[in-house]
Amino acid sequence: MQSVALIDYGSGNLRSAEKALVRAADGSAEIVVTCDPDLIRRADRVVLPGVGAFRACMEAFESRPGLEDALQEVVQQKGRPFLGICVGMQLVATRGLEFGETKGLGWIPGDVRKITPADPHAKVPHMGWNALTRLSGPDLITGIGASPMYFTHSFAIFPDDDAHVAAWVDHGGAFPAAVARGNVAGVQFHPEKSQSAGLALLARFLEWRP
Template identity: 75%
Template sequence: MQNVALIDYGSGNLRSAEKALVKAADGQSEVVVTCDPETVANADRIVLPGVGAFSACMTALSERPGLIEAMTQAVRTKGQPFLGICVGMQLLASRGLEFGETRGLDWIGGDVRRVEPTDAAAKIPHMGWNTLVSPHGPDLIAGIGDAPMYFTHSFAFYPDDERDVAAWVDHGGRFPAAVAKGNVAGVQFHPEKSQSAGLAFLARFLEWRP
């Protein structure tokens, strides 16, 4: 049975994410909530959630001794599948521009900056259900189709290379809703809050062979 490390660094909707992953796994994967570097380094899959400001989340992640190094070993060296959710996706960026400039993991080059709709009627935060535009790339993302997903955020990750964008969302103008590069993927929406479509997405992640 494969083991899935759900990273606990004090910033994320952990309980909901754990329940959703366990349900999606249907007994075929063991989900472990952990910040233990050895457990993370030896995990078969890694999920990084995140809620709040980029700088606070990156600081919290960095303050867990050995955690980023363990994630890097598992994902970048061993090639284990990785999924970032909401701010967990944003932390993949080179830097975040929220409350100043904060360095990110830099696993996918780009910046996290405030969403600025061209339509004044589009409110920020972008909160509620929305449908992805042109989901493509790996089956993990392409399989979402036209199912609406739940969003709640004010900032978005804009990769330097648009080929790393696996789906867009439109809220008074389009911005990235999902990224994918090799064995690394991230989604701006919350699959754990997206009901059956979110569970189906997580089930695909648990079977994803990048």
């Protein structure tokens, strides 16, 4: 049975994500909530959640001894499938621009910056259900179709190369809702809060062969 490391670094909707992954796996995978570098190195897949500000999440992430080195080894060197959720997705960028500039993991070159809807009626934070548009990239993303997903955020990742944008969303203007580069994927929405469509995405991640 494959193992999935759900990274616990003190930030994220961890229990909801765990329950959703367990349900999506339906007995086909062991979901391990951990920040233990040794367990992470042995995992077949990695999920990085995150809720809150980019800087606070990155500081919490870096405060776990050996965590970043273990993830770099598993994701970047061994090429195991990775899924970032919300701020966990944003951390793969080069830098975040929330409360000043903070260095990210740099797996997908680009910045995380505040969304600025052109429509004055589109509120920030962006909260609620929105359909995905312009899906591309791996079938992990394209296979779920233009399903409405649940968002709650004020910042989003903007890759340097639009080829790394796997889906868009419109909230008074378009911005990336999902990214993908090689074995690294991320979603700005919360699949664990997105009912059947979110579970379908998690199930696809458990079967993804990038």
